[in-house]
Amino acid sequence: MKRHNQILAILLCNLFAYAFVRELNSALAGFSVHLTIDALFLLVPALYFPIFDGLIIVAIMALLTDAWLPVPYGTSLILFVIAYGLAGLASSRMHRENNSQIIWLALAINGGFMLALTVLMAYLGPADLFYWIRNTFDTIFSLAVLALVAGWWVDMQRALLTYFGANFASELPAY
Amino acid sequence: MPKKRFYPKKTLAVIIVLLAAWWLTPTFIRSFTRVSFFEFQAPLWSVSSHLTEMQQFWSLRSHSKFELIEAGSEIARLNAAQKLRLQEFESQQVELARLEQLLNLPSYPKFRYEVTRVIRRDMSGWWQQMVIRKGKNYNIPNGAAVVYSGGVVGRVKEVHARTAVIELVSSRTFRMAAHFKNDERPVTYVGVSNLSFSIPKGQVAHVQVNLTVNPENPRHLLSSRLGGVFPDGLTIGWVDRLTPSNDGLFKTGSVRLDKRLLSLHEVAVLIPIEIPQAE
Secondary structure, three states: OHHHHHHHHHHHHHHHHHHHHHHHHHHHHHHOOOOOOOOHHHHHHHHHOOHHHHHHHHHHHHHHHHOOOOOOOOHHHHHHHHHHHHHHHHHOOOOOOOHHHHHHHHHHHHHHHHHHHHHHHHHHOOOOHHHHHHHHHHHHHHHHHHHHHHHHHHHHHHHHHHHOOOOOOOOOOOO | OOOOOOOHHHHHHHHHHHHHHHHHOOHHHHHHHHHHHHHHHHHHHHHHHHHHHHHHHHHHHOOOHHHHHHHHHHHHHHHHHHHHHHHHHHHHHHHHHHHHHHHOOOOOOEEEEEEEEEEEEEEOOOOEEEEEOOOHHHOOOOOOEEEEOOEEEEEEEEEOOOOEEEEEOOOOOOEEEEEEOOOOOEEEEEEOOOOOOOOOEEEEEEEEOOOOOEOOEOEEEEEOHHHOOOOOOOEEEEEEEEEEOOOOOEEEEEEEOOHHHHHOOEEEEEEEEOOOOOO
16 A cells, blocks of 8 residues: 555656646747756656556656657657666666765756657658757756756655655665 | 665566567557547646636736726727728628639638637747647647638647647648749748747748849748648748759748747637538
């Protein structure tokens, strides 16, 4: 029961962030700026959940994101699952309470995700110089925002997990 | 929480199995999943749009009566001018029908305007699209033209139960038939990637070499009915420079689109009216 509550809590938290980012992008449309911080959806599942529990959250978030994207359905799922696996493996070699390491991990995931999507969309349609400049700007902007919020976001979700019965003190250091 | 959660071999196996399962999933299941996930979140955006409208309503309520009276009289003036134009339009329509009958010409396609609110805008470097609050429930057809007071907005790309996705005229994959004002020769309009903090732009191709444009007097690019989607004469944008294309047969140029395109709140979908054929 405790496990289900933890999954649900993180899933709802991610859904809230997802809705907020969508609304923010709608507001930023007037400036031709787009924010992509999808790495937030898989940080806590990769850092704190068992592999299958985290995978449920990540898969749901990926399918939800994919439903809106004009790319072959499942693109986000593939990218999210690969990133989740790599982040999960990386989490066993890092200090999970160290915010700077979490930020670097988030930046690497998000940067990889945006790069993959940029290359895929260049393959699916015409891509001139403006395309690459625009996507470089959006990537830098997204990574800057992510660097500001990733640490805080993981702290907040960790507190939520503790509230729902997770006991991090009983764990051995994960490094 | 377990101490060690990710083992390399197990993680790799899980990823491979999941990806293989997704790859083997039949297309209809994927489509069903996509529609389900889309429809699941669509009400959230509709509610958000309704809340924004309510917020605007309450902010408008705070205006003084004098402001409302002033706005009312302004609308009355505009209404009178529009009524005169409507009369002129109706007489032109009658004349057009008479000429069509006289010359035995096929009539132009007719459209019904379905005005709708924009509930979400998505202007990334990858794609440029927006979501409107009407879909199958208002018989919005796939591929229909979408316009606003400033001209062409785009084309309906996907239709869902209560929402529809529009591909914007500034999108990289958008193209349509067009022509310049006072020049009926067809040209091709193509959307291009837009830089941040700049006005949206497009590109015009297949322009005849004898057509000239100067930056002081930009030429008006209009929609053409040749594509079969848009009616003739809707504004696409303005062209202030043309350069010879690589093959030297035509000219190409950059099209300046309206800035309002990025922050639209209301658009109209043009739904073709089926004219019954005479027996």
